[in-house]
Amino acid sequence: MREGVQRKRVEAGERYDVFHTDCPARDMVDHVTSRWGVWVLISLRSNNLRFYELRESIQGISEKMLSQTLRALVEDGLIWRKVEPTTPPQVTYGLTEFGRDVGEPLTELFDRITRRLSPRSAG
Template sequence: MPSSPPAVPAPTPAETPTLAELMRRGDVFSDRCPSREVLQHVTSRWGVLVLVALLEGTHRFSDLRRKVAGVSERMLAQTLQWLEADGLVRRQAFPVVPPHVEYSLTGLGREAGERVQALADWIEGNLADILAARETVQRDKSANRPK
């Protein structure tokens, strides 16, 4: 007679996390998790590029705009505001005319920047294979279209 698997005991009240603990810890797969918004900011196209650019050091807005080719002034400003609000970017405004503002990474921002830089490096290292896969899928879709 096969033995049944051991029963898993139900968590005791002391082991059951409270809603506040769950929210602090986060659950990125939950649609109500606040970490999703941070994930969106960090992993957006411009968020990744800004974090990687700031790994090199402090930059002024215009320097970042030149470095991150293709980003609009509005989108760069919004991305910097999101990353600042998330505690990843430090904004320092100097009381001079014309205005002088510098952006740098916080400790959290440096850690996030290093992680997304590893992802960007992986993409660059595998770009030829990724592009070949895209071509294959496009070719297969074209071949299977009704004529």
């Protein structure tokens, strides 16, 4: 029988083993590279956005999936969440410094792909 999982504490300068199922960094990688995580990070690269603005900017995402994705990315420390005590509450999201650092290669990938695609035909 398996006892509780013990996570090895990583010393400064050591790297996590993201290929191990118990690695805490693995969850973060999963959140960033999830279907919607990438789009949230890219959407927030230029501006802080309110919930409805994010929903509008990411076509095809449901409110439920956006909420779940935002919650995970906030818990990971990649985005921040600010609630204004209004009625209804205004919730704004933005990238943390860590989120900008992680999102930069995603933005570069997005930009490379969109530059290389041929323009869609008007017909």
